[in-house]
Amino acid sequence: MSEVKALSLFSGGLDSILATRLVMAQGIQVTGIKFVSPFFHYEILDDIPGYQDEAREKYGIEVVVRDISEEYLEMLRKPTYGFGKNFNPCVDCKIFMVSRAKEMLKEFGASFLISGEVLGQRPMSQRRDTLNVISRDSESRSILLRPLSAKLMTPTLAEEQGLVDREKLLRFSGRGRSQQIALAAEFGIKDYPAPAGGCILADPNLSRRIKNFYDDNFVVRAADMTVTDILLLLVGRQFQLPGGGWLILGRDMKDNDKLTSWAEQGDALLRMPERPGPTALLRRAASCYGSEELRQADLEYAARLVVRYGRQVDGGRPPGDVSLRLGGENKSIQAETIEDTEFMDWML
Ligand code: SF4
Numbered sequence: 043m044s045e046v047k048a049l050s051l052f053s054g055g056l057d058s059i060l061a062t063r064l065v066m067a068q069g070i071q072v073t074g075i076k077f078v079s080p081f082f083h084y085e086i087l088d089d090i091p092g093y094q095d096e097a098r099e100k101y102g103i104e105v106v107v108r109d110i111s112e113e114y115l116e117m118l119r120k121p122t123y124g125f126g127k128n129f130n131p132c133v134d135c136k137i138f139m140v141s142r143a144k145e146m147l148k149e150f151g152a153s154f155l156i157s158g159e160v161l162g163q164r165p166m167s168q169r170r171d172t173l174n175v176i177s178r179d180s181e182s183r184s185i186l187l188r189p190l191s192a193k194l195m196t197p198t199l200a201e202e203q204g205l206v207d208r209e210k211l212l213r214f215s216g217r218g219r220s221q222q223i224a225l226a227a228e229f230g231i232k233d234y235p236a237p238a239g240g241c242i243l244a245d246p247n248l249s250r251r252i253k254n255f256y257d258d259n260f261v262v263r264a265a266d267m268t269v270t271d272i273l274l275l276l277v278g279r280q281f282q283l284p285g286g287g288w289l290i291l292g293r294d295m296k297d298n299d300k301l302t303s304w305a306e307q308g309d310a311l312l313r314m315p316e317r318p319g320p321t322a323l324l325r326r327a328a329s330c331y332g333s334e335e336l337r338q339a340d341l342e343y344a345a346r347l348v349v350r351y352g353r354q355v356d357g358g359r360p361p362g363d364v365s366l367r368l369g370g371e372n373k374s375i376q377a378e379t380i381e382d383t384e385f386m387d388w389m390l
Pocket residue numbers: 082130131132133135136167241242243244
């Protein structure tokens with residue numbers, strides 16, 4: 043193996059796997075960089091060693107995981123190149139990731155970057171002019187190698203200096219996947235993810251929720267948004283209550299556990315101890331209301347929704363005691379259920 047090292051932007055998709063392996067096949071030491079944020083692959087943070095083992099076993103690739111959540115939220119507030127079909131700022135996202143990976147070169151003693159992009163594969167982010175913009179704006183033009191389409195592109199420094207043999211790189215282009223599938227078979231890679239999975243910003247339904255946030259139509263302003271806000275936005279049933287409060291109800295035990303563990307100082311947490319049912323989190327309940335009356339009214343609605351979604355008793359939903367924790371204080375609210383017609387318009 044040579045002393046040459048490279049970093050690969052490892053999305054975990056087939057193209058990034060193949061681009062990495064193609065360069066590794068030249069004896070170059072490549073480390074895959076897996077970026078995670080609440081919008082993509084955040085669950086990896088629960089078991090980083092497990093993810094690394096899987097990448098090693100399935101693809102023979104060593105991967106390092108980096109959480110870029112905070113900076114990514116910042117970028118998402120105003121992407122220079124706008125959004126794709128949904129709320130996906132793909133061009134800015136790639137510029138951002140390439141820039142971050144470039145900053146890591148020194149840490150890993152690596153000479154260049156690898157990306158699995160294929161010329162013409164995606165309408166927005168993989169056109170030739172867009173690939174040029176990504177290289178230019180991340181200031182990586184000379185060090186960003188795209189091995190799968192390299193022969194259709196201007197040589198990078200790594201090729202010119204002979205660190206990489208350009209003759210062994212490829213000229214893939216377009217949307218077809220057959221060449222990639224054939225190459226995967228050559229490398230003995232059988233089990234790889236379906237294309238274009240895993241990014242919530244490209245999902246029509248979830249991205250609509252997130253967009254609502256960023257349009258500043260919401261109780262939480264884009265400028266104040268935190269990673270926890272995004273995580274909360276992606277679980278359970280979501281409501282905007284008449285007083286303006288943002289309520290999240292767990293759909294199952296898993297959601298309930300998440301809400302309990304993500305609740306922060308100033309959030310209200312409600313549940314009905316006497317019956318199985320949802321945990322509810324009223325976000326920023328301590329600070330987001332203009333008056334005590336509005337806060338109390340929304341807490342009441344929240345308690346009624348907890349009863350509404352709680353388990354039925356003898357085919358009905360009798361009133362129940364809902365426990366409320368807010369600002370270190372605990373109390374109990376006697377609440378009746380609420381008719382569906384009354385809250386349908388509150389659902390996000
Ligand atoms: S689909 Fe998501 S992760 Fe992929 S480039 Fe677009 S915004 Fe980034």
